[in-house]
Amino acid sequence: MVNLKPLVIALGLAYTSAGAWADVGERALAPVLVSEQAYGDTTAVVSADTLARGAARDARETLHNETGVAVGGGGSAMAQKIYVREIEDTLLTVTLDGVPQGGNAFHHQGRILIDPHILKQIEIDKGGTVASVGPGGLAGSVRMTTKEARDMLRPDQKIGGSLLGGVASNDGWNAGGAVYGEVAEAFDFLLYAKHSDNGDYKDGRGITQEKTASTQDSQLAKLRWRLAPGHALAFSYQGLQDEGTRYPRPHMTGIPGSNTPMPQKLAQQTLTAGYRFVGGGGIPAVDLTVFSDDVENTRTNRGTGPVFGKAVGYSFGERLETSGVNLLLKSKIGTSLVRYGLNYHHREAEAINPTKRGGAGGTSREQSDVSGLFAEGSIPLGSMLLLGLGGRYDWFSYEDNHGQRFVSSGFSPNANLTLQATDALSFRLGASHTVRGAGLKEAFMLDNGPGPLIYRNAANLKEETANNIELGFNYGAGPWSFKGSLFRMTIDDYINLVYRSGPPASASRENVGTVKSHGYELGGGWNNGVVRAGLSVSDAKPMLNGAALGDGDFSLGTTLGRSWQASAGYNLAAWNVDFGWNIRSMQSVTYRPSGATADVRKPGYTVHDLSINWLPMGKDKLRVTFGVYNLFDKFYYNQSTYGYSAGQGMVLGYADPGRNVRLDLRWQF
Template identity: 35%
Template sequence: MPPLPLRSLVVLLPLAFNVYAEDIVQLPAVQAIAQTPSQDGTVERAQLKESQARDLHDMFKQDAEISVSGGSNPVAQKVYIRGMEESMLNVSIDGATQNNHLYHHQSTLVIDPALIKRVEIEKGTAAASAGPGALGGAIRVLTLDASDLLSEGQNTGALLSGGLMSNKGWKTGATVYGRFGSVDGLISASHLDLSDYQSGGGIDEINSGSKQRNLLIKLGANISESQRLSLSHQATEDKGTRYLRANMVGFKHPVLPNEAMPQSLLRNTTSLKYDGKDFGPISRIEATLYQSKVEGDRTNKAGEYSSESITTQGLDIGLKSAIGEHLLKYGVNLRKENSQTNQIRDPYQNTGSGKEESTVAGGYVEGLLDFGKVNVSAGLRYDRYDYTDNHNQNFKSNGFSPSAGVSWQVIDSLQLKAGYAKALRGVGLNEVFLLDMIAWANAPKIEAEKASNSEVGFVFTNKGFTLSGNLFQQNIDNFIDVDTCTANPDADCRMNVADVDIKGYELRSEYREGNLRIGLSIAESKSDRDGKPFSDGDQGLGTSYGRSWTTHAAYDIPTYSLQLGWQGRFVEALDYTPVASTTPMTKAGFGVNDLYVNWQPLKKDTLNLRFAVKNVFDQQYYDQATFAYHARLKKVLGHPEAGRDIRIEASYKF
């Protein structure tokens, strides 16, 4: 069970709900304006419910610029935006930054999509207000509040749900929520049980199952009509017997075999947020105090274990001041991170302490200028990093990151956009797993990583039709990885190893007419590291995959409270050079289709029945972001995606 025992909840919620004050007042939504013309987007709760999303693969399936590797085991899945891995992004849950440098063979962004209200995606080097170190963009996960579930005039409610999956799984969930005076709260818990799934054609994927428990607790209080305080706690626990490298199949190796073993991943995220408005010249204040801790454990047949944790604590304060039609945004970001391994193994003569610490302090200012048909933005942030590694070496980095953008409403139906952004990420925590057993040390001098992103784009709208697109070029200088030490050719060091370039484009279209909506997107990214595309061995940086197409269509039949939907994802074949080889090969292209039907038999959002068929034609395929062929081991190392999966789900709101 995720921490925060039930007895604490029983005491906490009645105390909160018994606080009486004036009727609740909802503060207006915060306006978010992107500072670059990238195809930034959102994934809304409605999409996740409609498609019976279960994991990251389902969450981002409609976005052609995003791929998710690792097969159908949630803990093995990693997100890639434009070919860049999630470790290059700023990832947060309810404003709490998530450090995903625990173990490079798994994800740390494991969460039940049923708890999510919205996912905000910022692609490419992010704007100044996105926080420090957003080299490749940002993913912001926002979880549900009581107000998202309460109907008009309702003060208390509950939601029960359950589902079955033909491809070896089931799920249950329960949520209670309420509003009493100025106080509101929510408790939601879910359990997901997955056995070893089958890939296309009925092939069993051994050691791919897991059991997952999720908990979300929310408390909110409106201090006045212009001030709100909210507390959020989200916990996820994932357990299962899987291979040491969860994103790879089993294999034998004289030194580093990929044997199966019990593993667990536990993440706890807590954030306290203050939201206020109208303080003289300050139009809006948002302040978030947070802590996130992620822990991983693995135990092999000999009883030897690896156990690591990262604790991230931070404070973000953002302010906005309206100046006529213009807006000034400014604020500070403070973050401290501690990592440690709970047992140092010594097969490689590890001399480190097993502990590291990093802090970053930054501030930013952005101006958003509205001149009618032309909008101009300009931002600047400054960050200072301080990092002490497991060999007691200290590294300091600092610098400025400017950004600017312009949009021009040429005519009512056409908008043109252009922008440029830079970001700096100082030397920070090494992957914690490597502190367990590897003698690699940081080189004596490491420069900060620096990213820049240039984009041009457009948006065309005409009645129910929308077409948008963009071209981008992104560069990262001083990428930090492990390579042969300059001072000692017989050893490996963590150091600046390469400069990186990514070029690409995306086109996105959608048409809405009455109860019908259909969409088509296409995206392609070309990467370059030292003259070669990203390879599957570039873990911690990214990988390469072919041109991607996504399609979707939905039709509502209001008379019967029925919705029919289809999602498709198609990726073209890609020529590449496998790890440990100089011989080019091809990652096979694929096309996969999903169908869904949603029905409200009572003709209101009380009883919901959902039916979905994932991978309708039982396609046997690998997502191209998944680790492919390894020449020395002579096999494909990654897991294929799940074959056909028929899902049935029912939920009832009281």
């Protein structure tokens, strides 16, 4: 454990990245309350209402209408990976109720499973992120917040419940429910459970995508106890289990030999306990959370020969454990709110049933710690300018499975300046510097490796640093809204694997060079409360050491074409019916990744989704959602899905689902 040291934190940016358009038809300048601090439009927010109207079922459906965000892997939840501005989520800070998520069990599978039904909102920062989010967000953050009883209860309710269910033509069903309430004004609680059963889906050509079927169970329990006016204790449990027979490399098909399908299960459990004080009498507001998160990924070889060196019938896998504490304090200094506090996060990774422990295989276990102090706030500069400041100082410690220890520290300052040119128009300029110390390998690497050697860290492995700069604008007047940004990102000393064919073959984890990316986002919309329409476009150009990123740049990113998002809707208030239409269009892109002797081309595609939301009893007591997703049964591979293999003569990833007709019901009583 790294001891916290006294430090006077210099202030840096409260936020740097441009927003996205969850619904580009909404007003651009209306401030959004994000984690109890108004960041305005600079954070993209996916609200509970947006999730409900879309009846989203996984990460792909939750985020597929977000500008600058892509989810590859097709319709298999375990294969899905999130890309923000074409950078993979391994370079983002990802949290659930403030608890660090994800980790990296295996670079051939996704690491963020989402049950949209329990989410109150998702916040996405692109590029820089606020200091209070936590350490190490080189390319931004994804923050998920789960619902509480007070989000479910109607104003006149003390006890309530809900039932939900849905069926899909392509292919599966889900059912669940919740009970929630308030007892004697001192306690409130929420209990939730859901089961999903998804079969192998069909693509736009009617071809079944094998080994995409899975069952998924999700649970959420929350309890809040108001000790006294202004004081409360809170406890929560969140669990998710996904099971299915999948390829060992879940996002690849068609690889012979070591990709024989096998039963696999991923289970995640998150526990939190917290104390909150609203502040007063000169004492700052307090938000203290202690947490534990456990992810276990297991598989059993049911093939006819060894897989990854594991015999037939052998069960093995990876475990990721995270624990720690987050403390957030808030004080008023004049008219400004200052947020400050500390984080301590401890992470462990280990192989389950290792076969290479000892010798070249090391201990099959490693751990890391990060301790940090942060502060952030904003300062008005006259009537037209607002300076956002914040920053954090972190101490990193990492002990790998070969007994090597890596220690580093660094200051991550940020600053942004907003000019309110008119009541309707504002401009902003932001810049940030972020430090991330060397941390855990993929847990899969702790017991696997090329030839007789195991994956190793270079002895001189050093921390990564990122610099983000962004210039943007927002305009909103009457029903009209427009926003846009130009951005540039540089990550120095990026850590990645370096393979050497040998003999003997080996792979080492090294600082391999510099990642650079630049691009833009632009969008606008019109919304008069009855009719809405919007259009946005985004593009980024990520490169590693001067070469475009390719699909094989696991845990870093990939190259996508220019992305367009369009939406339209009509609200028929007299009948409590809302009609929605969303279009996602990707232009084709040609590029040459590092080491390639020929250009790679990813075809473009356009996909249409239609939805109808009906509230027959008003006030959302009963919601009926009818949707037709991929309306025209388009066959396509998402450009962020693992790509074409010349050796196999095929795309090794999954095609996205074809037409899917769905009916979802949610009854709150």
